[in-house]
Amino acid sequence: MVSATKQVPEPSSGETGNEPDVARSPNPEHAHAHSAPEHTDAISGVLTGLPFRTRIWLRRARIVGLRVWRLVRTGLIRLLPGVRFLLRALHRRWRRSLQFRTVLTTLLLSIGSFAVVGAYLSNQIANNLFQERLTQAESETLYNVKQVQDTFDGAQVTDQSSVITLVYDTLNAVEGRGSVIQRRYVFEAMPEQTKPRNRWVESRASDQLTVSVIPPELRKAVQESGKDQYWASTEFPVGTEDRPGIAVGNKVTFNGTVYELYLIYDLNTAQKTLDEIQNVLLAGGAVLVLIVGAIAWYVTRNVVSPVSHAAVVSEKLAAGQLQERMVVKGEDEVARLGASFNHMAASLQEQITQLATLSQMQQRFVSDVSHELRTPLTTVRMAAEVLYDARHDFDPINKRSAELLYNQVERFQSLLADLLEISRFDAGVAMLDAEPTDILKLIENVVEDAAPVAAEYGSEVTINCREESIVVEMDDRRIERILRNLVLNALEHSEGNPVNISVAANETAVAVAVRDHGIGMTQSEAARVFDRFWRADPARARTTGGSGLGLSIAAEDTKLHNGWLQAWGSKGTGSNFRLTLPLKQGEAISKSPLQLEPADVGLPGGPGEGTMVRFGSVSSPAEPADGAAPATGRDEAK
Amino acid sequence: MKARILVVDDDEALAEMIGIVLRNDGFEPVFCADGGQALEVFRSSKPDLVLLDLMLPGMDGIEVCRQIRAESDAPIVMLTAKSDTSDVVRGLESGADDYVPKPFKPAELVARVRARLRPGDQKAPETLRIADIIIDVAGHLVSRNGERISLTPLEFDLLVALARKPWQVFTRELLLEQVWGYRHAADTRLVNVHVQRLRSKIERDPEAPEVVLTVRGVGYKAGS
Numbered sequence: 090m091v092s093a094t095k096q097v098p099e100p101s102s103g104e105t106g107n108e109p110d111v112a113r114s115p116n117p118e119h120a121h122a123h124s125a126p127e128h129t130d131a132i133s134g135v136l137t138g139l140p141f142r143t144r145i146w147l148r149r150a151r152i153v154g155l156r157v158w159r160l161v162r163t164g165l166i167r168l169l170p171g172v173r174f175l176l177r178a179l180h181r182r183w184r185r186s187l188q189f190r191t192v193l194t195t196l197l198l199s200i201g202s203f204a205v206v207g208a209y210l211s212n213q214i215a216n217n218l219f220q221e222r223l224t225q226a227e228s229e230t231l232y233n234v235k236q237v238q239d240t241f242d243g244a245q246v247t248d249q250s251s252v253i254t255l256v257y258d259t260l261n262a263v264e265g266r267g268s269v270i271q272r273r274y275v276f277e278a279m280p281e282q283t284k285p286r287n288r289w290v291e292s293r294a295s296d297q298l299t300v301s302v303i304p305p306e307l308r309k310a311v312q313e314s315g316k317d318q319y320w321a322s323t324e325f326p327v328g329t330e331d332r333p334g335i336a337v338g339n340k341v342t343f344n345g346t347v348y349e350l351y352l353i354y355d356l357n358t359a360q361k362t363l364d365e366i367q368n369v370l371l372a373g374g375a376v377l378v379l380i381v382g383a384i385a386w387y388v389t390r391n392v393v394s395p396v397s398h399a400a401v402v403s404e405k406l407a408a409g410q411l412q413e414r415m416v417v418k419g420e421d422e423v424a425r426l427g428a429s430f431n432h433m434a435a436s437l438q439e440q441i442t443q444l445a446t447l448s449q450m451q452q453r454f455v456s457d458v459s460h461e462l463r464t465p466l467t468t469v470r471m472a473a474e475v476l477y478d479a480r481h482d483f484d485p486i487n488k489r490s491a492e493l494l495y496n497q498v499e500r501f502q503s504l505l506a507d508l509l510e511i512s513r514f515d516a517g518v519a520m521l522d523a524e525p526t527d528i529l530k531l532i533e534n535v536v537e538d539a540a541p542v543a544a545e546y547g548s549e550v551t552i553n554c555r556e557e558s559i560v561v562e563m564d565d566r567r568i569e570r571i572l573r574n575l576v577l578n579a580l581e582h583s584e585g586n587p588v589n590i591s592v593a594a595n596e597t598a599v600a601v602a603v604r605d606h607g608i609g610m611t612q613s614e615a616a617r618v619f620d621r622f623w624r625a626d627p628a629r630a631r632t633t634g635g636s637g638l639g640l641s642i643a644a645e646d647t648k649l650h651n652g653w654l655q656a657w658g659s660k661g662t663g664s665n666f667r668l669t670l671p672l673k674q675g676e677a678i679s680k681s682p683l684q685l686e687p688a689d690v691g692l693p694g695g696p697g698e699g700t701m702v703r704f705g706s707v708s709s710p711a712e713p714a715d716g717a718a719p720a721t722g723r724d725e726a727k
Numbered sequence: 728m729k730a731r732i733l734v735v736d737d738d739e740a741l742a743e744m745i746g747i748v749l750r751n752d753g754f755e756p757v758f759c760a761d762g763g764q765a766l767e768v769f770r771s772s773k774p775d776l777v778l779l780d781l782m783l784p785g786m787d788g789i790e791v792c793r794q795i796r797a798e799s800d801a802p803i804v805m806l807t808a809k810s811d812t813s814d815v816v817r818g819l820e821s822g823a824d825d826y827v828p829k830p831f832k833p834a835e836l837v838a839r840v841r842a843r844l845r846p847g848d849q850k851a852p853e854t855l856r857i858a859d860i861i862i863d864v865a866g867h868l869v870s871r872n873g874e875r876i877s878l879t880p881l882e883f884d885l886l887v888a889l890a891r892k893p894w895q896v897f898t899r900e901l902l903l904e905q906v907w908g909y910r911h912a913a914d915t916r917l918v919n920v921h922v923q924r925l926r927s928k929i930e931r932d933p934e935a936p937e938v939v940l941t942v943r944g945v946g947y948k949a950g951s
Contacts, residue, residue: 463808467830468741471748474833502830520813522916525944530898560944565915 188386188393195385196378203374211367218359223320223335226354229272230318230337233263234350241343249289256290256343263352264295273325275300275351279312279340288346295353297326303336303351311338311349325353332357395423399430411438452516459509466502473498507638511621514645521649523674526565527558528599532590535572542577547585550576554592559599562674567646571654572601574639575666579605582664593682594672598652600683602667610658618656619644653678657685729755730844733774735765735791736806737784745778748833754840762786766794769801776844777803778836781818789821796822800879802843806831819920824881825907826917842908843881855890857949858938860929862890869929881906882925889939889949898946922947 182189240259246252256276265271273295278288292300300308307321320337338351398415405413414434415427477495480488513519529552536550543550561568579588586606593600610618617623622637647654650670658664669681732749736742737760746756759768763785769777777795781788792803805818805826815826827839853864861870864887869876878886884906889897897905899915907917926933937950 459808463829464738464741468738468744470830471741471744471833471836475747475751527944534900558944 187396188389191389191393192382192385196382199378199381200374203378207367207370207374211363211370214366215363218363219356222354222356222359226272226335226337226352227318227320229354230339230352233272233352234318234339234341237263237350238341241341244343252289252344257293260293270295270355273298273334273353273355275303275336275349275353277349277351279347279349282347285345288344290343290348297328298353302326302353303338307336307338307351308349311340311351316340323353327355327357333360392423395427399426402430402434406434406437411441448516451512452518455509455512455516455518462505466498466505470498470502504636504638507636507642510642511638511645514642514649519645519649521674522564522566523562523650524565525560525562526568528561528563528568528601528670529554529556529558529592531565531569532572532592532601535569535576536590538573539576539580542580543588546580546583548580548583549587550580550590551587552590552592556592556594559592559594561599561670561672563650563670564646567649568668568670571643571646571668572603574643575601575603575668578639579603579607579664579666582609583607586663591683595680595682596672597676598669598671598678598680598682600667600669600681602665602683602685602687604663604665604687606663609660609663611660612658615656615658615664618658619654650674651678653681655685657687729753730775731755731757731772732840733757733759733765733769733772733777735759735762735768735777735783735788736780737761737782738780745836748836749840751833752837760784762788762791765791769795769799774801776840777801778806778840779803779823780806781814782808789817792818792821792823796879802880804839804843815914816916816920819917820924822879824879824921826914838908845908855887857886857890857893858951860886860938862887871929876929878925878928882921882928885921885925886929886939889947893949893951896942896945896948902946918947 183193237259240255244252244255246255260274260276263272263274274293275295275298276290276293277300278291294300302323302325304321304323307319307323310319316339318337318339320335323334323336324331325334326332333356335354335356336351337354338349341348341350395415402413402415411434414431417424417427417431473491473495476491480491483491532552536552539550576588576590583605584607588606589602589604591600591602591604619640621641624637644654647668647670651674652668652670655667655669656664657667665685665687667681667683667685669678669683671678732754734742734745734749734756736745736758739760742758742760746758749756757768757772757774759765762783765779765783765786779788779792779795783791788805792805795801795803802825803823805823806829807815807818807826808829815828818826824843825839827836855862855864859871860876862868862883863870867880867883869878869883869886885902888902888905899918902918903909903915922939923933926936926939929938930936940948940950942948
């Protein structure tokens with residue numbers, strides 16, 4: 090019996106313990122990498138004498154193991170994307186759904202708090218149960234040890250068999266009457282004492298028990314003390330299971346021998362009660378967590394659903410469905426939100442409708458004014474021209490009047506045309522009529538048309554381009570207008586110096602730079618050239634009679650093409666206007682093929698004073714603008 | 728013989744001024760101030776050319792243009808106060824050959840009128856082919872497989888210009904100069920719209936032209 094019980098715990102902690110340990114290793118590769126060479130080592134070392142068949146079997150086992158490992162690995166690799174996808178989906182959900190976040194947080198927090206409360210409760214209950222049992226055990230032990238001692242003291246036996254019988258009977262009585270064992274005992278003679286002749290009993294214990302179930306600390310305490318009683322928690326085997334228990338120890342004397350007597354009380358019922366309580370707590374906690382989760386879901390749904398409804402409605406509103414409104418129910422905060430949201434939407438709708446009407450009215454007005462003004466102007470102009478053509482028959486006063494009339498009608502007409510063009514841009518009715526056109530041809534035409542003006546100013550216009558032809562998707566009417574404007578402007582300000590037109594293209598854009606070497610302008614002036622009716626020098630004579638809107642219209646035309654129109658100037662050195670257009674409409678310009686500040690500035694011989702300053706200050710707004718959104722001249726003013 | 732020109736414009740002062748200018752240059756103007764009566768006046772006066780204002784009381788100039796074109800090939804030049812793309816294109820599509828935007832110079836107006844009135848220069852008997860289209864230049868006839876195709880004089884001139892030099896690619900500017908008689912660059916939409924109208928009459932499938940081909944970025948040429 091004794092030897093059988095002694096052997097029970099050993100195999101479980103020995104050989105059998107090792108293998109599951111390896112199997113449970115988190116990295117199967119690791120496990121195999123270790124196990125396989127160990128096997129081979131073992132095989133080569135020990136099993137050389139083994140039959141051939143065994144070696145084959147081992148080999149097969151190894152192959153099967155490798156295959157299983159490969160299968161597991163591919164499975165993991167296959168599963169990994171799925172797991173990753175799931176995590177990402179959860180993460181997205183977490184980011185996007187307020188409800189999901191709230192419910193999840195509530196669940197986690199309630200699980201945490203239930204765990205804390207549950208642990209405290211079960212700990213408290215366990216303590217109480219244990220204390221109660223301990224108190225009982227101590228008092229029972231006190232009584233029983235006294236009983237045993239009394240029985241031993243009063244015994245009048247001398248022969249071996251009756252001594253043994255007496256001891257065994259006394260000890261058996263300790264176990265209690267009835268079929269249920271109330272307490273178990275371990276009876277052991279204290280070591281290190283002279284062995285009297287008539288000591289026939291060395292040790293005795295209840296079924297399956299040995300002295301090894303008594304914790305050494307307890308034994309030590311009992312052995313070293315006088316007549317005091319000690320206790321300790323322990324585990325002891327009953328049948329095939331280990332049960333928790335309390336061991337209470339004391340000494341008894343019999344025939345001059347001091348024995349240690351330990352009484353072991355079963356805590357199994359208490360443990361079972363505790364387990365049940367814990368199960369109940371666990372189940373209750375789980376149910377409560379579920380209920381709390383459901384409540385959180387319900388409550389947040391109630392709160393969040395109007396909010397998400399508001400989000401949907403506001404998205405629709407932002408997309409232009411102005412008649413979209415929220416549903417308002419009750420008088421709570423959500424209803425107030427809805428009501429004020431609807432109010433906002435209504436005023437927004439009103440404003441936008443009003444603006445649309447206004448814009449339509451302006452458009453109509455521009456169109457009407459256009460017609461109403463142009464018809465009489467045509468008559469006046471024709472009449473003026475008829476008079477002008479006949480001026481040689483007039484006396485000097487009338488002749489001069491006819492000339493003035495003719496010239497001013499011309500000027501009035503160009504001013505009106507520009508004004509109408511600008512108001513068309515303002516009304517947003519200017520349309521781009523783009524198609525692929527060779528911009529070089531266009532530039533040649535512009536230069537050809539400007540030849541009389543160039544001759545008048547005594548300037549030469551040169552075109553500098555390496556390409557044979559550059560086809561750009563553009564509205565040639567508008568681009569021609571821009572370029573004509575730039576060329577005429579350059580001629581006007583060139584003071585007889587040559588005007589250079591450079592053209593270059595890259596993968597995304599084409600650039601045309603019109604450079605003059607005339608009076609030039611300062612950086613701040615360059616920033617304002619695209620402003621309406623702006624003139625560099627108000628005192629300057631209006632020689633060409635331009636409307637002052639030419640460059641503004643050019644800037645608007647450029648904007649219509651999603652291009653850039655930028656100006657650079659340097660006082661006394663001249664100025665440079667660069668038009669950059671995307672080769673295809675709808676594509677973005679990444680970088681202009683030409684520099685805004687001309688390369689010839691700053692060369693030896695150029696005016697050194699102030700040039701460097703301008704270099705730095707001009708290049709800084711110009712080059713970043715290259716990377717930025719479509720910049721017209723006005724944007725550059727920043 | 729003086730060419731008779733019908734001026735359809737509701738602005739009396741402008742009409743009178745146009746009359747003065749036209750008479751000065753040897754034309755015979757006829758006036759009509761109401762769009763509703765324009766067709767009647769056109770029928771009774773049988774003008775050689777019509778100057779037509781787009782905004783008219785009674786009937787829209789574009790509608791008048793369409794009606795006149797429906798029964799006559801007489802050149803129509805629009806007088807437009809609007810230079811918005813849509814209006815000009817609408818006018819050209821309704822059948823006008825050319826347009827003069829207000830305010831115009833008298834010389835400009837007369838040049839446009841003269842360009843459209845160019846007497847059919849004494850053409851030698853000549854037959855041209857583009858694809859399966861046969862053009863009898865002197866007889867002003869266009870046919871495919873013996874079937875006659877009716878073209879306005881402007882469309883005819885455009886087709887002949889392309890057919891005479893089938894190896895050449897015509898830029899829009901060149902066509903404006905040769906067909907419309909513009910010395911300086913003008914609105915190339917004139918060419919676009921008329922090419923489209925021409926195609927709608929002579930192509931089997933205007934979406935996939937075989938007679939008048941587009942050369943991307945340059946202009947047009949005759950098909951082979």
